[in-house]
Amino acid sequence: MILKSLYFNLDRQQYPNEYGYSLLLNSRFYCNYIERTVxxxxxxxxxxxxxxxxxxxxxxxxxxxxxxxTKVLSVKVKFDRAAFEKAKKENLAEYFIKHVEWVTLQLKKQRNRFSDRRNRQSKPNIPFGKLYKIILKVDPDPVVYHYRFKDIVFTEKSLKITTKTTGENLIEIKLKDL
Structure with missing residues (x-):
């Protein structure tokens, strides 16, 4: 198998679901970028x-x-809520990349346990320092939500955004409210 996906998750038994979900949403942009590039x-x-x-x-x-x-490798990492809250105000990209870098180093130390020896290839070093500087310049990833949107429809009285998945409107806003 080839490693393709990355997710950040927060233990929902220790923190409210809304807080965990906000961490997931805040991290998806960075995860998508790392998945597509690294x-x-x-x-x-x-x-x-x-x-x-x-x-x-x-x-x-x-x-x-x-x-x-589910073909998932789960890596448990100590959560520092104060550091996360500070990063949300200052540099969230650096916060997530720092954790990806640390986990990657741990996986490299355990290479025999997690890598497929039969298909071992030389692996380039990951330029994490450059990576978070690049992420800060990149616009949010529209691919994340692309599958949900079908069309934007203007009528005489409203603006509707339709979905590909359910046939219902994702949102409908009256033009007088815009």
Missing amino acids: FKALKWKTQNFDRLVINFTDHPDDFFQIIAS
């Missing part, structure tokens, strides 16, 4: 997973856990 270039071959989930928790017990049924 992971695509690395083509990191693995034995049992194609998705990496960095799970923030107050008490990381077992660091690595492969969930075979």
